[in-house]
Amino acid sequence: MTEQEFIAVLAPLMVEITGNAVSNDDLDVTFADLEIDSLNQVEIISHVEDAFGCQLDDSTLRTIHSPRELMEHVAKATSAT
Known part of the structure; x- marks a missing residue:
C-alpha cells in the first residue's frame, strides 16, 4: 500500500465526516486536530x-492518533497476510 492509495481511501471519508479534504500534509495531524x-x-x-x-x-486501535499511524499499522497488517 502506498501513501497515495491510503489517501485515496481516507480522503472521501474525511470529506463525509468533516467536510474537509485530507492530503499528505495532514497525515501527521492528530485525529482530534482534524x-x-x-x-x-x-x-x-x-x-x-x-x-x-x-x-x-x-x-x-488505542495507539492510533493520526492518519499516518493508521496507515503504518494497516501497512504492517497487510504485509503480514
Whole structure:
C-alpha cells in the first residue's frame, strides 16, 4: 500500500465526516486536530480495514492518533497476510 492509495481511501471519508479534504500534509495531524471524535475515528479505522482487507487488534486501535499511524499499522497488517 502506498501513501497515495491510503489517501485515496481516507480522503472521501474525511470529506463525509468533516467536510474537509485530507492530503499528505495532514497525515501527521492528530485525529482530534482534524476534528474527528472517537466514534468517527472508529468508523474511519473500520472502513480503512475493510478497504485494505485487514483487521487491527483492539490494543493497536488505542495507539492510533493520526492518519499516518493508521496507515503504518494497516501497512504492517497487510504485509503480514
